[in-house]
Structures are given as C-alpha cells and as structure tokens.
Amino acid sequence: MTSKEAAQQQEDRLNSGSSASGMGAWLWHRAKPYTPPWILTGAVGVAGAGANTMWSDSPWGGVGLTLASVGLTAATWWAGRDASSQRRLHSAITVAAGSTWVTAAALSGPMTGPLPDLYAMGGATLALTWNIRQIMRTSTPETSASDSDKGLLEKVGLARTKLKNVTVEPNRVTVPYELPAGELTTDDVSKAIPRIASALDVPVTAIRHQADPESARRGQFVIVPEDKLKTPTIWPGPFAPGQSVEIPLRIGVYDDGSDLVLPLLDAIHLLVMGMTGSGKTEGALDILLEIFSRKDVAVWLADAAKSGQDFQPLLPAFDWAALDTPSASAMVAAVQAVIPARTSWLRDHSYRAWEPAVAEVQTDPAHSCAKAGACGCDGMPYLLAWFEEAAKLLRELGDDVFTGIAQEARSAGVSLVVSMQRASGYQLSTDTRASLPAAMCFGVKGDDASFALPEEVLDAGANPAAWANKRKGYVYLVSAGVDEDLYANPARTFWTGPPAEGTYERMARYVVEQFASVRPELGPVTAAAAERVAGDLFTNRRARAGIEGAPAVQSTVQPAQSTEQQESVMEIARYVDAEDADLDPTAELPAAEGTAALPEAKPGPEEARELLDDIIATLASVGPGTVAVRQITPFLEQIGRDRSWVSKQMKRLAEEGRLAATGEDGVYRLLPQLAGV
Structure with missing residues (x-):
C-alpha cells in the first residue's frame, strides 16, 4: 500500500459512521482477504459429509478416495517445484491433511470418533497458518534470495541447481552449488559462464568456475565484480635478493591482490x-x-x-x-x-x-x-x-x-x-x-x-x-x-x-x-x-654481444663488389673460425683421404651430385647449420653445372630427407646424415 492510499484509507475511516452497520462493513472489508482458507475448510467438511452419504458402505469408494488423496498430494508437490521450498511444503501438508480427513469421514462418518475434533482443531489451525503467512507478506511480492537465484539459474540453463552457503568478501563472492543428479554436469556449468556474466552484468573474465574434482555435480563460482588490475603495479624490487632460485619468483599480482x-x-x-x-x-x-x-x-x-x-x-x-x-x-x-x-x-x-x-x-x-x-x-x-x-x-x-x-x-x-x-x-x-x-x-x-x-x-x-x-x-x-x-x-x-x-x-x-x-x-x-660444440661462438660470446667493452670480431674479408658471388664469399667467411681466416673460400677444395680431387673436365651427372654433396658437407662444417643455393655459386665451375641445376638437386635432397626446407626460398637446414654429425 502506498502512502497516498494509506492517507485515503485513514480519511475514510474518520469520515465513516460509527454505527454497527458501518463497523461491520469495515470489518468485513478487512477480513475478506483472509477468508479463502476458512471457506476451503468449510468445503472440506461438506465434502466429507457428502462422501460419507455416497460411499460409506462401498469398499471401492474407499479405495478410490485413498488413491485420490495420494494423487492429489503428489500433484501438489509436483506443481510447486518452481515455488519456494516453504510454500511447496506448506501446500503439500495442507492438501494431504484435508484429503486424508475427507477419506476418513467418507468411510466412517464425519462425526465418528476423533474426526469432529480433528476437523475443528486441525482445519482452524491450517487456515490460520495461511492467514499468518498472508499477514507476514509486505507490500512487495513474496520472494526470497533462493527464489531470485532459481530464476537466474533457470534463465542460464541451470534450473534446479541448488546454491549453498555464499561467502562474501571484499570484491569477491564465492557461491558453492550442487547440480540436480543425472541432469547436469560441471561441463554444463562451464558453458553457462558467458550467460551468467550477462545476467549479472559483469565481464566474462569476472566469473571463474571451480569444479569439485571428486564430484561431477558439485563446485563453486567465484565472482570478482571489480577489476582491480586496471592500475598497474610498479615492480617492487627483488623478492628474495641473494637467495636461491629454489624460492619462487614474484612477477605480479592476482586480481585479489595476492602475489x-x-x-x-x-x-x-x-x-x-x-x-x-x-x-x-x-x-x-x-x-x-x-x-x-x-x-x-x-x-x-x-x-x-x-x-x-x-x-x-x-x-x-x-x-x-x-x-x-x-x-x-x-x-x-x-x-x-x-x-x-x-x-x-x-x-x-x-x-x-x-x-x-x-x-x-x-x-x-x-x-x-x-x-x-x-x-x-x-x-x-x-x-x-x-x-x-x-x-x-x-x-x-x-x-x-x-x-x-x-x-x-x-x-x-x-x-x-x-x-x-x-x-x-x-x-x-x-x-x-x-x-x-x-x-x-x-x-x-x-x-x-x-x-x-x-x-x-x-x-x-x-x-x-x-x-x-x-x-x-x-x-x-x-x-x-x-x-x-x-x-x-x-x-x-x-x-x-x-x-x-x-x-x-x-x-x-x-x-x-x-x-x-x-x-x-x-x-x-x-x-x-658448450665450448666443445659451439667453439668460438661460445668462448667469444661476450665480445660478440658487445658486453663489457670486449673488442668486436673483425672481418678478414676485403670490401667486395656487390655481386652475388662476392656476397656469398662474405657470408661464408663470417662463419669461418679465426684459425681458418687466411683460407680462400673460393679456392678448389684440397684432396683428402677417400675423396678425389676436383676434376678439371666437366664431371658426369653422378660425379656432379657427389661433388655437390661434398661441398654442402664442407659448408656445414663452417656454417650455422643451414646452406643456401647462392652459397654454391662460387663452386659452379668445379661442378660443371649452372645454378638452376644446383637448385633442383637441393630440392631433390630435401625430398629424400637429407636436407630440410626452412621456409625461406633456396635455404635448407642440414640434417645429421648429410652433415656428418
């Protein structure tokens, strides 16, 4: 009732007469909202007396009334599944008591034994409980946190989920839940997180789901409505200065302020x-x-x-x-x-x-x-x-x-x-x-x-x-x-x-x-x-990185024309160890035990392929583990083939699994069987 309505009602009371008829009308007006339970109680008494007249001597009537009583109670419980637990229980008890009395009155008579007393006391008590429930209502609809929760959960596809003891902390709400057995699993909860965030009007990242590892239908929601990470935290300094790396590294903060x-x-x-x-x-x-x-x-x-x-x-x-x-x-x-x-x-x-x-x-x-x-x-x-x-x-x-x-x-x-x-x-x-x-x-x-x-x-x-x-x-x-x-x-x-x-x-x-x-x-x-496999790249590592004023490695290659051949020579030279710096990378490969010297005449196809393999293996021993077609250019004369032939042969080696493509055109990674590793 609004304040305006209350004022109007008070004015009506003052202006109304004080006659008995006026008072009776007012009392009847005030009592009308509470009469339905009493009317139903009276109807139950009439129904019991009428049923006794019809079925007092019929065993089948007793069976039918008993089944009707059980069915009516079950239907009341089922119909109240979306109501609050208190209303559902109250309704089921009322229907069960009323239908039981009607059945007993029909079989033995409404005035037999304790039935009149049970009707008078029990009926009045049940009617009064409904009146008290109505009186306790406020001007707003009768709802509860549980009702609201059920409505929200039903919207997001988690109907009949039970929410348990909610823990509220500063900027953090923890809500344990229990899903209906056999209907939903924790996977359904994970899928519903975006809809829950929408219903609560918070970012999706504000809701976390922690499933119970020992149950497929239990877990909890953690809701952090305010993002406290918006303002960055300046690095506060070492967490464990001078101590062992065994101690964890502190590198930031969680949204709840913990490390x-x-x-x-x-x-x-x-x-x-x-x-x-x-x-x-x-x-x-x-x-x-x-x-x-x-x-x-x-x-x-x-x-x-x-x-x-x-x-x-x-x-x-x-x-x-x-x-x-x-x-x-x-x-x-x-x-x-x-x-x-x-x-x-x-x-x-x-x-x-x-x-x-x-x-x-x-x-x-x-x-x-x-x-x-x-x-x-x-x-x-x-x-x-x-x-x-x-x-x-x-x-x-x-x-x-x-x-x-x-x-x-x-x-x-x-x-x-x-x-x-x-x-x-x-x-x-x-x-x-x-x-x-x-x-x-x-x-x-x-x-x-x-x-x-x-x-x-x-x-x-x-x-x-x-x-x-x-x-x-x-x-x-x-x-x-x-x-x-x-x-x-x-x-x-x-x-x-x-x-x-x-x-x-x-x-x-x-x-x-x-x-x-x-x-x-x-x-x-x-x-x-490390030195055994990386050599100078490791021992001279600080100088190469320009650390502590170490002298930079000086190139032994003289300035060259910007031709493809000279660029290849310079690229190879950068990967040559210092002890080999005086060697001419364009010179013919010296004869070695088990390897024939490069012939002066144009070699045949098989010899050319063998020479190419030897050259690639040589480049692998001084290079970074990769070889490019352009690096073979200085040796085309010895092989007796042109660059397109070399390119096709390197593709063939890649198809055979002896080289591996790097994703860069014309550049391949050497595999151990070819590099001699």
Whole structure:
C-alpha cells in the first residue's frame, strides 16, 4: 500500500459512521482477504459429509478416495517445484491433511470418533497458518534470495541447481552449488559462464568456475565484480635478493591482490605466449629481474629476431646472449650438449636432481665423486635457457628443435623458456608443446589460448582473448607448484614504468650492478660441454654481444663488389673460425683421404651430385647449420653445372630427407646424415 492510499484509507475511516452497520462493513472489508482458507475448510467438511452419504458402505469408494488423496498430494508437490521450498511444503501438508480427513469421514462418518475434533482443531489451525503467512507478506511480492537465484539459474540453463552457503568478501563472492543428479554436469556449468556474466552484468573474465574434482555435480563460482588490475603495479624490487632460485619468483599480482609467483624449479619448462602489445616482454623482464638477483642460476638468452632490443640494459647479466642466428643455433646445440654432461655430474655426485647444494663447492662426503671423503669439486649452478621470439629460430632449425631439450633437461638442472606470439602446431611441434608443462598466456586472438592453456582452465572461465592487446600485462599462469584454483584467475605482471622516463633502465642497472657479485659463474662442466660444440661462438660470446667493452670480431674479408658471388664469399667467411681466416673460400677444395680431387673436365651427372654433396658437407662444417643455393655459386665451375641445376638437386635432397626446407626460398637446414654429425 502506498502512502497516498494509506492517507485515503485513514480519511475514510474518520469520515465513516460509527454505527454497527458501518463497523461491520469495515470489518468485513478487512477480513475478506483472509477468508479463502476458512471457506476451503468449510468445503472440506461438506465434502466429507457428502462422501460419507455416497460411499460409506462401498469398499471401492474407499479405495478410490485413498488413491485420490495420494494423487492429489503428489500433484501438489509436483506443481510447486518452481515455488519456494516453504510454500511447496506448506501446500503439500495442507492438501494431504484435508484429503486424508475427507477419506476418513467418507468411510466412517464425519462425526465418528476423533474426526469432529480433528476437523475443528486441525482445519482452524491450517487456515490460520495461511492467514499468518498472508499477514507476514509486505507490500512487495513474496520472494526470497533462493527464489531470485532459481530464476537466474533457470534463465542460464541451470534450473534446479541448488546454491549453498555464499561467502562474501571484499570484491569477491564465492557461491558453492550442487547440480540436480543425472541432469547436469560441471561441463554444463562451464558453458553457462558467458550467460551468467550477462545476467549479472559483469565481464566474462569476472566469473571463474571451480569444479569439485571428486564430484561431477558439485563446485563453486567465484565472482570478482571489480577489476582491480586496471592500475598497474610498479615492480617492487627483488623478492628474495641473494637467495636461491629454489624460492619462487614474484612477477605480479592476482586480481585479489595476492602475489603472482612462478616456482621455476616446479615449472621446469615454460611457454610464454601472447600477441604483439599484450605485455609479453614486460613479463619476461619481471622474470629476469628476479633471476638476476639470485645466487645460483645462470641465464642464456637467444634473441635472433630482435637482436636483444628489449634486453639491452640487462645484457651484462647474461652469461651468454646470442643475438644473431648463428649464435642462437649454436646455443641450441650447446644446450643439447650440456644436458648429458650435467646429468653425468649429478650422477657422479649422488644427486637425483638439481638442488641448491649442487651450486656450492662439494664438501659433503655424501655427494662426492671421490672414493673417500669430499671431492671439493666446483658447483654447478642452475641453467635457464631463454629463447625469445622463438618462431624465427624454429623456422631456421625446425619445429621440433626443442623437443629433445625439453624431454631430457628435467633432471639436469636446466629450464627452457620458449617465448613466441602464437604456439600453433605449424610453429611448435606437439611433442615440444607437451614437454612444456608450464605456461604464461597473455592476451591473444580468437581461440589461440588453446595452444597454451589446458582445456580445463579454459572451461573454468580463463579467456585471454577478451583482453587481446588492450590490457597490457594481463596474464594467466599455469604451473606445477601453483594452486590449481588460481589457474583461471587473471593476474597482471609488474610494470617497469614508461619507456620515456627510463624507469626500466634504472631498475635493470640497479639489478645488474647491485647483484654482480652474487651471480655465479657458469661452472666448468657446463662451459666445457658448450665450448666443445659451439667453439668460438661460445668462448667469444661476450665480445660478440658487445658486453663489457670486449673488442668486436673483425672481418678478414676485403670490401667486395656487390655481386652475388662476392656476397656469398662474405657470408661464408663470417662463419669461418679465426684459425681458418687466411683460407680462400673460393679456392678448389684440397684432396683428402677417400675423396678425389676436383676434376678439371666437366664431371658426369653422378660425379656432379657427389661433388655437390661434398661441398654442402664442407659448408656445414663452417656454417650455422643451414646452406643456401647462392652459397654454391662460387663452386659452379668445379661442378660443371649452372645454378638452376644446383637448385633442383637441393630440392631433390630435401625430398629424400637429407636436407630440410626452412621456409625461406633456396635455404635448407642440414640434417645429421648429410652433415656428418
């Protein structure tokens, strides 16, 4: 009743007469809304008396009335399935009591035994309960939170779902649920998340679904209505300065304000994926700033795509920064080589896996390679191999280049980080992807998130496509050592400040200089294995990257005309070791044992093919692992064929599986059987 109606009613009362008839009319008017239960009670009494007249002596009448009583009660319960539980129960009890009394009165008479008393007391009591229920109603319709919940859940396709004790925290609501048995599963709940977000008018990423691993119909919703990650958090400094890499790396914050941490030793290998502008580089900087403040980890970086453009202030802290394709290719080979060397060292010192004690001098007799007592061997720090914008390297070396590393490095104290924009099957082999158990997924396009995040995380509400590159630094982290309930929770990596203000440069300089004495040397075991396969590309690695003022490698090739032949000579010369710098790459190959000298006459087809194989093998021994048709140009005269013949023969070798196409026209990757590896 509105205030206007109440005022009008009060005025009517004052103006009405005080006669008995006037008072009676008013009382009747006020009592009319409460008369239906009493009228029905009277109707039940009449029905009982009438039924007794008709069926008092009929056994079939008793059976029929009993069945009708049960059926009417069941129908009332079924019809009230969409009502509140209180109304449904109240209605069913009322119908059951009334129909039972009618049946009893019909069979034995309404005035027999306790039936008159039950009718008078029970009927009045039930009528009054309905009157009380009506009186307790307010001016608004009788609803409850449960009713509202049922209406919402029915709209989103989750009818008859029961919501349990709701927990309300600042900017976080947790709603446990139980689905109707045999009708819905937790998969249906995951599919309904967008509709629930629409009903609640919140972003899809604000709702997470956490299924109960022990039940197919239980779980909970977590609703975070306000996005508290809009304002970025400046990098607060090292989380565990001077301590072991065993302590997780703090790299950002979740939307509830808790720390986003990456347990590197649990993650083992990490895939970092996100489209251009999504904040992938910011996440990399956060990880590296943490790593460089630890005492027992060395870092190798391969960034042939951008030549370390994003990491320039941090380059002095890297043990090896491979900033061109030859160096990056050599780093891949070096990582492959150091794994068995490190595993053998761990075995000889009785370690089942890398642990912080491995990085220290071995003074414990229980971890000694000597027959008696401590061996005193130098320690072996943890190794992190970071391949930035790895798509270019994968095109050069093949999409399965990291497969062996990822599968074998687990127990060698080596972690692999592969960073790329899109880890599709065309760029990263499925075997390699399966060997990268941890993932950081920044904003992506379409359904690209499926390349990085497990299906169950996407079903739980993770949706990096909703950000794309509009929310820089937003990320989902999936890794061993992280609570699984956090997998679908969005987080944001720390911000290193506006580029124009040079905040990142100051942070990087602080870490590089402040913790220079903390960072370990690579260790003799790892260094020896890397030098054995990478040679000068490893031993001269800091000079090649321009670190610590090391002199740049001087080219021994004189300036040449811009002809195709001279360009090929210069390209070959760049990959020749210093001890071979005086050799003329255009000179005829010297005769070697088992290999005939190049004939002066034009060789036959078979001889020409053999010569081509020898030349490719020679180029493989001084090159970066790839060979191009243009590199064969200086040797066309010795082969006695033209460039088109060479191109066709290299395609033939690729079809035979002796070379592998790199995706670049006329450039092939050498396979071991041809390169003599």
